[in-house]
Amino acid sequence: MAERKRKLDIADGPLAKRAEPVAGMGTPASINPYTGKNYSQRYYDILEKRTGLPVWQAKDDFVNMINSHQTTILVGETGSGKTTQIAQFIAEAGYAQDRKLIACTQPRRVAAMSVARRVAEEMDVELGEEVGYSIRFEECSSNKTIIKFLTDGMLLREAMSDPLMERYSVIILDEAHERTLATDVLFGLLKEVLVARPDLKLVVMSATLEAEKFQGYFLDAPLMKVTPGGDFFAWVPGRLHPVEIFYTQEPERDYLEAAIRTVVQIHACEPPGDVLVFLTGEEEIEDACRKITKEVTQMGSKVGPVKVLPLYSTLPPQQQQRIFEPAPPPAVAGGPEGRKIVVSTNIAETSLTIDGIVYVIDPGFAKQKVYNPRIRVESLLVSPISRASAHQRSGRAGRTRPGKCFRLYTESSFKSDLQEQTYPEILRSNLGNVVLQLKKLGIDDLVHFDFMDPPAPETLMRALELLNYLGAIDDDGNLTEVGTTMAEFPLDPQLAKMMVASPEFGCSNEIVSVAAMLSVPNVFTRPKEAAKAADEAKARFAHIDGDHLTLLNVYHAWKANGEDGTWAYDNFLNQRSLKSADSVRGQLARICQRLNVRMVSTPFEDKSYYVNIRKAITAGYFMQVAHLERQGNYLTAKDNQVVHLHPSTCLDHKPEWALYHEFVLTSRNYIRTVTDIKGEWLIDVAPHYFDLVNFPAGDARRALERMYEKKKRDRSMPERTR
DSSP: OOOEEEEEOOOOSOOOOOOOOOSSTTOOOSBOTTTSSBOOHHHHHHHHHHTTSGGGGGHHHHHHHHHHOSEEEEEBOTTSSHHHHHHHHHIIIIISOTTOEEEEEESSHHHHHHHHHHHHHHTTOOBTTTEEEEETTEEEOOTTOSEEEEEHHHHHHHHHHOTTOTTEEEEEETTGGGOOHHHHHHHHHHHHHHHHOTTOEEEEEESSGGGHHHHHHTTSOOEEOOOTTOOTTSOBOOOOOOEEEEEOSSOOSOHHHHHHHHHHHHHHHSOSOEEEEEOSSHHHHHHHHHHHHHHHHHTGGGSOOEEEEEEOTTSOHHHHGGGGSOOOOOSSTTSOOOEEEEEEOTHHHHTOOOTTEEEEEEOSEEEEEEEETTTTEEEEEEEEOOHHHHHHHHHGGGSSSOEEEEESSOHHHHHHTSOSSOOOGGGSSOOHHHHHHHHHTTOOOGGGSOOSSOOOHHHHHHHHHHHHHTTSBOTTSOBOHHHHHHHTSSSOHHHHHHHHHGGGGTOHHHHHHHHHHHTSSOSBOOOGGGHHHHHHHHHHHOBTTBHHHHHHHHHHHHHHTTTOHHHHHHTTBOHHHHHHHHHHHHHHHHHHHHTTOOOOOOOTTSTTHHHHHHHHHHHHHTTSEEEEOTTSOEEETTTOOEEEEOTTOOOSSOOSEEEEEEEEESSSEEEEEEEEEOHHHHHHHOTTTTOGGGOOSSHHHHHHHHHHHHHHHHHHSOGGGO
């Protein structure tokens, strides 16, 4: 077990006694005002727990604050109850009148769905009725909805059709300290909307004391920090007990193995209490869950049973909800107690509070988006977390009783290697999508847009350049007709352009399917114990021209087999991802219908069926192409980065020109989801991008020169001799 280095008490003084509900707002009545029915017994049971939340004590002060100010900044540690309670306080205070809604944004889909479900339960209403949620490709609300939880990206998308946010009386930006790309853009938009709409209220909620930065940005909006004892302008703490922090003496070479080892040791040696392990992604989490279950099972009856549960954003909602289940009972009466072990991404850092967690294992890593504007590469990299994140993680151990946090790194590393705060996403992202959305909102002066942390000029210029090459904006920076249509799709600009261009190539039905398959988690499964069988199954779907068409084959085969889960399992396909792709496809098809994008197909027996699909993909992704050099290496066109075909590709040959969906930065630079294309298509769909005047010297340029020469000769030949 990691050696104990020091003890850290992060409790903020004893909790004040519970505030009882007083007459007026919040008084339990026998009739639910939202449904007109009697409250259930469960409502009263939950209400008793709600009144014990630290934020409940600040209820009246908060309502007074929002009544008297247009913008309020609220600071409360994770676990204070702000995410579930504040929207309800606002609704009870009368802000859900005249068909206006209360919006509460979350940075993650999991949180938006989970919090909506919890709040619906607390209000004793049906999810999707009075309380709803909205995430990309899924809407769960109705004309009765008064509180809507939605991802920050969805609120930004709604702004394109409702620039003044007229549907809402109050907008709550939760988890603002995470500084996601969409939240930062919403800051700038809402600052302008508040001027145009004096009736709109804004609440910015943060789990860290860095909220003074938000306060300054919103022109000295009041900063609400209220203790349960009622001391005004003090801080809303979470329900915290002392947490012991343990560090390793030496750096761990393999944090995944170290995390699994620590879980097993905790289960064998520590008193009862649930465990939360932070890992970086789905594959790692599922691998850890299997290994933990296997190792604990091998220990037999000496230890209690375990319930090992994964948590990541693409997990289905019903499986996400399992993290709130209790630990299993002893296997036999009087035997060792059971334990729940949750293995999660950083979703569990602030977005969700899981009761019963006593032990936290923090390897010190998370996946973060990074962007290099010079070579136009955005990738998810496993990176060290910040000290602020480490503090959030350790705090998860002290919610219900004194806990322990095992940091799988040294104390000196914590002090000297970790940054104080996570870098805002807007400073490390490709801004193509954001710029397209801002253009659609009529915001043309991007340089003077009021970003809290302005992105580098080069990043903005690269985004404008991308949109210009895709034909979404003209040379003066104005949105084109194509760009206006592209902005309506909840997709990256290249995918959106591929969709918009597809009718021209007679394959929009197929391209909608390809886009849907590219928008969901990997449909192929490859368990280590059956890797050979999985590879053979994948080969049965493989298309000679590459991975995009292989995905299309998989989708068509799944539909032809009645969307059968057993068939998917037998063929090593992820049924969850396929069902999700089918749902996404339906929504994209409806958007096409609304935008009058023609849904057409080339007859399957026509030899140009697959050629047309590849041409349509090229129309969107011509900037993501690599050329095979004489030495056998691939170089990305224009940027001259050496890349390799990802081992997962279905291609059994090395095409001269390879179009790729994703650039993967690891120890080697890989291109993933690759299709064989013809060089002639590049100069047909994007002559402006493959203009020889600006093209660097090399094999790719020489190949382009030959193609331009051939095209010139073909044009000059008399019609009858061609």
